[in-house]
Amino acid sequence: MGKDVIIACDFPNAGETLKFLEKLGAERPYVKIGMELFYGEGPEIVKTLKERGHKIFLDLKLHDIPNTVGRAMKVLDGLDVDMCNLHAAGAKAMMEAARENFRGTLIGVTQLTSTTEEVMREEILINRSLTEVVTEYGRNCLCTGLNGVVCSPLEAGMIHEACGDDFLTVTPGVRLAGDAAGDQRRVTTPAKARELGSDYIVVGRSITAAEDPLAAYRKCREEFVG
Numbered sequence: 001m002g003k004d005v006i007i008a009c010d011f012p013n014a015g016e017t018l019k020f021l022e023k024l025g026a027e028r029p030y031v032k033i034g035m036e037l038f039y040g041e042g043p044e045i046v047k048t049l050k051e052r053g054h055k056i057f058l059d060l061k062l063h064d065i066p067n068t069v070g071r072a073m074k075v076l077d078g079l080d081v082d083m084c085n086l087h088a089a090g091a092k093a094m095m096e097a098a099r100e101n102f103r104g105t106l107i108g109v110t111q112l113t114s115t116t117e118e119v120m121r122e123e124i125l126i127n128r129s130l131t132e133v134v135t136e137y138g139r140n141c142l143c144t145g146l147n148g149v150v151c152s153p154l155e156a157g158m159i160h161e162a163c164g165d166d167f168l169t170v171t172p173g174v175r176l177a178g179d180a181a182g183d184q185r186r187v188t189t190p191a192k193a194r195e196l197g198s199d200y201i202v203v204g205r206s207i208t209a210a211e212d213p214l215a216a217y218r219k220c221r222e223e224f225v226g
């Protein structure tokens with residue numbers, strides 16, 4: 001599986017998304033559609049971007065009872081997206097139901113990269129180390145047939161160690177050197193993410209908020225893919 005840079009299109013509507021993508025010229029990057037854009041525009045935005053030649057990661061982070069998630073995944077499967085995800089905290093029966101209904105690349109969210117261990121222990125009430133939680137969730141994803149996890153690049157190595165080299169690590173929390181971290185708590189550069197063994201990096205603001213998004217995208221690719 002080739003490494004790639006996925007651009008997080010965290011825009012409120014199709015108009016702004018297309019305006020942004022036009023700045024990338026002839027490039028047709030892998031894009032991530034998140035809650036904001038999908039809830040605002042619905043499945044039509046998936047269709048529009050697919051028709052323009054983009055691969056799609058639909059980042060809706062499902063988490064509900066197995067029956068509900070299974071049925072929702074069947075709908076997402078019908079949209080023919082390349083990748084989608086769910087919360088590993090939803091547990092194995094939910095992940096199995098999702099896997100049965102979605103044929104594309106299915107990945108589990110371990111802990112959001114905005115979460116610190118302190119917050120996880122005191123507010124999410126999981127009184128274990130972040131490392132332990134991320135690897136255990138990774139194993140649960142692997143044994144329920146998922147293709148990989150969303151995790152911090154800093155966790156990519158231990159995930160591969162626990163779950164194998166073919167198990168994908170899709171890693172947000174990436175910033176070009178010098179860019180603001182914003183709300184992310186654990187960030188690395190694309191070059192560092194490559195060194196750490198990430199398979200895909202998800203980059204939002206370092207590209208979308210850049211003065212020259214095309215140059216920022218190319219820089220991410222150059223550092224990460226080579």
Ligand code: C5P
Pocket residue numbers: 008010034109111112113114150151172173174182184202203204205206
């Ligand atoms: O702008 P930035 O590069 O921080 O965007 C990161 C993207 O990755 C956002 O769309 C965010 O929702 C997503 N994400 C994340 N951490 C996760 C899973 C997804 O930051 N664990």
